[in-house]
Amino acid sequence: MSLSREDVEKVSLLSRLKLSEDELVVMTDQMSRIIDYIDLLSEVNTDDVEPMTHAVEQFNVFADDVVHQSLPRDEALANAPKRDDECFHVPAVLGD
Amino acid sequence: MSESLPYKIVIGLEVHVQLATKTKLFCRCSTEYGNAPNTQTCPVCLAMPGAMPVMNREAFQLGMRTACALDLQIPLFTKWDRKNYYYPDLPKGYQISQFDLPMSEKGTLYISDPKGRFEPKDVGIIRAHLEEDAGKSMHDEANGKADSRIDLNRCGTPLLEIVSEPDMSSPEEAKAYLEELKLILSYLGVSDCNMQEGSLRVDANINLHIETKNGKIATPIVEIKNMNSFRAVERALHYEAPRQYDIWQETGGVIGEISKETRGWDDSAQVTRAQREKEDMSDYRYFPEPDLAPVTVTEAQIAEVKASLSELPQQIRKRLQADYKISEYDAEVIVNQGQATVDYYEALVSKVNDGKLAANWITQGVLRILKEQQIEIDAFPITTDRLADLLSAVQNKEIDTTRAKDVFEKLLESETSVADMMKEMGIEKVDDSAIDSLCRELLEANPKVVADLKAGKQQAVGSLIGQAKKKNPNIDPGSFRKLCLEIVQSM
Known part of the structure; x- marks a missing residue:
């Protein structure tokens, strides 16, 4: 398997996901298969291919620095699971 | 100064500068400071599904101006990357930044000290790249268990991160670098550099090089955060260097064996304190930002900015x-x-x-x-x-x-x-004949002064100047003095 159980544990920690023992086993298997599938690409000979940084051949898409109307605050906060009149609420963040 | 220290200090600085645009980096919400919370947001900076970022032309221009002023090289191709981490003030779960192909690299900044506390030098600049700011978390200090409140007005504001080489060898040099950088930025007009409003933020990396019997060693690097003024940066570095030396004497820990530590400057206590590590935060899993087109620049455009x-x-x-x-x-x-x-x-x-x-x-x-x-x-x-x-x-x-x-x-x-x-005020020019007659009058009345002057004691004329100013406050002391000396010489 291309991914170890430790790899999956680390990624789940970075993603703030708590996986059970069973889920870890399933995820390790599924994610390994995804990685293996993508690894097929490494079989392609890319010697004469320019590195690509973007899927679309498009460059220099800019907007002018002109202020547009922002959302009314009530709409901005509408989807928040927890809020007051001004702010989103999240569980206490300790330190910085 | 540093000759007497048993170690050499090595300092590198990371400066985040808020660019003076009217709108955010990837959406057109206003960047104005100090408005009511969450009144400057839109689907892009709130990270609504399907919202697409579009690069602010002015932000890129201001970045180019700064890069040129700092002698940074501007590559002809630059792109954006996602820096992934989860924090409540970052709604997308990633910050759009630049990783392997920044918009500028390899520059210098000249620092000197008219007071002569250090030799003038060129401080290397590794890179300057564009990225978006996060929002603001407000914690209830009094009641630690209460929710934190999140204001996303600042989220997406354009920042230029300017990273120096570890070329500074004293807190004074670090402060001079920051002052000169701030001066350049304000001459360029690319930022208001207001530290109180967070338009200019500094993180400092510091460690020590020590000569030992077994060769040169380096102490583990410490990154200092939370410094709200240049003076605080200077003080934090002055505190941190001897602290690292003491720790090294105690533990012998060197770079490589002990990982980098993040410490916060406590301005009221004037000490640095270890900060809680965000677990494995160093793993940002950068990858190219698929929602933004790369930017190409021509030599002609660079020349135009320089001009x-x-x-x-x-x-x-x-x-x-x-x-x-x-x-x-x-x-x-x-x-x-x-x-x-x-x-x-x-x-x-x-x-x-x-x-x-x-x-x-x-x-x-x-x-x-x-x-x-x-x-x-x-x-x-x-x-x-x-x-x-x-x-x-x-x-x-x-x-x-x-x-x-x-x-x-x-x-x-x-x-x-x-x-x-x-x-x-009754001030008028005294004509030459009036000065002349006053000179002669006073010389005649003060034979001892005349004798002293003849004996070469020029300072004796001082008492005459005092008397002259009393008689006529408009007398020019310089002309009066010169004339007195001339008259005495010809006597």
């Missing part, structure tokens, strides 16, 4: 010294005040044709008043025209420097012309 740059502080210092024959110190003082003071100085010099005289009056007179009254030079009540009239009166010996200073103080409080003010 459009106004004169930079170090160039102005050199020019003022060369053109007006003023000292390095005077040039430094004037230029460090900003463009408006340089303009004031140059306008004054053009009217009085004496660079040194104009510099003295600005550094000792004008700047003192600005500091006392806490005003900017644009609000200074004496125009260059009026100050030039006063200095011309000094040059023409219509008034001596001491009395000119009295006139200067009076001019601060009124809009009267210099000529009228001098008349009002």
Whole structure:
């Protein structure tokens, strides 16, 4: 398997996901298969291919620095699971 | 200074500068500071599904201007990347930043100290890249268990991150780097550099190189955060260097064995404290941002930006010294005040044709008043025209420097012309024959002074100047002194 159980544990920690023992086993298997599938690409000979940084051949898409109307605050906060009149609420963040 | 220390200090600085755009980096919400929470958001900066970022043209331009001013090379191709981490003030779960192909790299910044505390040097700059700011988390300090409140007004504001080489070897050099960088940014007009409002933020990396019996070692690198002024940066570094030395003596821990530590500066206690590590935060899993098109730049565009740059502080210092024959110190003082003071100085010099005289009056007179009254030079009540009239009166010996200073103080409080003010104060030029007769009168009345002067004690003339000023306050002491000495010599 291309991914170890430790790899999956680390990624789940970075993603703030708590996986059970069973889920870890399933995820390790599924994610390994995804990685293996993508690894097929490494079989392609890319010697004469320019590195690509973007899927679309498009460059220099800019907007002018002109202020547009922002959302009314009530709409901005509408989807928040927890809020007051001004702010989103999240569980206490300790330190910085 | 550092010769006496048993170690060499190595400092590198990361500076985040908020660029002076009207709108955010990837959406057109306003970046204005100080408005009610969450009134400057939209689907893009709130990370609504399907919202697409579009690059702010002005932000890229300001980045290019800064890069050119710092002698950074601008690659012809640059792109954006996602830096992934989860934090409540970052709604997308990633920050759009630049990873492997930043918009500029390999520059320098020249620092010097007119007080001579360190040798002038070029500090290397590794890179400067664009990225978006996060929002603001507000914690309930009194009640630690309460929810944190999140304001996303700042989320997406354009930042330029400027990363120096670890080229600074004292806290003083670090402070000089920051001051010069801030000065350049304000001359360029790319940022308001207001530290209180978070427009300029500094993180410092510091470690020590120590010679031991077994060769040179380096202590683990510490990154210091939470410094809200340049003075705080200087103090934090002064605190941190001996602390690292003590720890090393105690534990012998060196770089590589012990991982990098993040510490926060506690300004009230004047110490650095270990910060809770965000677990494995160093793993940001960067990957290319698929929602933003890369940017290409041409040599012609770079040349255009370079040509459009106004004169930079170090160039102005050199020019003022060369053109007006003023000292390095005077040039430094004037230029460090900003463009408006340089303009004031140059306008004054053009009217009085004496660079040194104009510099003295600005550094000792004008700047003192600005500091006392806490005003900017644009609000200074004496125009260059009026100050030039006063200095011309000094040059023409219509008034001596001491009395000119009295006139200067009076001019601060009124809009009267210099000529009228001098008349009002009873100041008028004493003609040569009047000086001559006063000289002879006083010399005759003071034979001992005459004898002393003949014996070569020139300082004896001082008592006569005092008497002369009592008899006629408008007497120019310089002319009076010269004439007295001439008369005595011919006696």
